[in-house]
Amino acid sequence: MLNPAGILFDLDGTLVDTSRDITANLNRAFESLGYQQLSHETILSHVGFGAHFLVEKCLQIQHPDIRVDDQLVTEIWERFRDFYRDHIIDAAQPYPGVIEYLKNENRPLGVISNKPEEFVKAVLSELDLIRYFKFSWGRDTLPVSKPDPEVIRFGVHELGFAGSGTVCMVGDNPVDIIAAKGAGAISVGVTYGFTDAQLVEKEQPDHLFHSFPDFVRAVRTP
Numbered sequence: 742m743l744n745p746a747g748i749l750f751d752l753d754g755t756l757v758d759t760s761r762d763i764t765a766n767l768n769r770a771f772e773s774l775g776y777q778q779l780s781h782e783t784i785l786s787h788v789g790f791g792a793h794f795l796v797e798k799c800l801q802i803q804h805p806d807i808r809v810d811d812q813l814v815t816e817i818w819e820r821f822r823d824f825y826r827d828h829i830i831d832a833a834q835p836y837p838g839v840i841e842y843l844k845n846e847n848r849p850l851g852v853i854s855n856k857p858e859e860f861v862k863a864v865l866s867e868l869d870l871i872r873y874f875k876f877s878w879g880r881d882t883l884p885v886s887k888p889d890p891e892v893i894r895f896g897v898h899e900l901g902f903a904g905s906g907t908v909c910m911v912g913d914n915p916v917d918i919i920a921a922k923g924a925g926a927i928s929v930g931v932t933y934g935f936t937d938a939q940l941v942e943k944e945q946p947d948h949l950f951h952s953f954p955d956f957v958r959a960v961r962t963p
Contacts, residue, residue, distance in 0.1 A: 743959045747900040751912030752854040754934025761832035770820035789914035838954040843873040849900040852877040888916040890923025918944040
């Protein structure tokens with residue numbers, strides 16, 4: 742039985758399936774600048790490490806010899822940001838079981854994402870989920886971000902706890918597990934999200950679940 746005092750969640754691929762909106766809007770940005778579009782699966786495989794990493798990797802796939810500099814990444818990112826603001830939840834939906842769980846959970850909850858804070862709050866607000874969390878942070882909220890364990894320690898403190906040992910971090914990406922372990926928190930990996938299940942399993946989280954309902958059944962107090 743998993744019985745933490747508080748719970749930190751990743752957003753994309755953990756609470757909400759935002760994958761179609763991310764890939765559609767990045768492809769809109771590429772197309773607007775004359776670059777070819779990439780498959781949904783290709784783009785998704787690089788989500789979770791921040792916007793700069795995502796754009797850079799996608800450009801290198803399209804043009805292996807391209808010189809990727811900050812100016813080019815910034816230009817594409819700004820196009821993506823503008824499209825995403827207008828299409829933030831065209832297809833996004835909470836994973837099955839998420840809404841019911843949040844309505845019935847009494848423990849303090851927080852969101853720590855590597856998505857820009859603007860979009861973290863926008864997705865949660867548009868889906869009417871933000872009210873369930875004490876805070877919702879993005880990559881640019883604090884000076885540190887996942888996989889730096891310090892962001893987990895900040896989150897634990899924000900939930901109202903002095904130590905990390907009774908708080909769990911739930912996420913679908915290795916950065917979630919690495920950050921949780923580094924902070925001494927309970928690491929919970931999920932395999933239904935954006936990241937290949939083998940990469941999640943490789944990090945050997947304290948708990949591993951293959952669906953959100955599986956997590957809910959385990960986290961309920963006796």
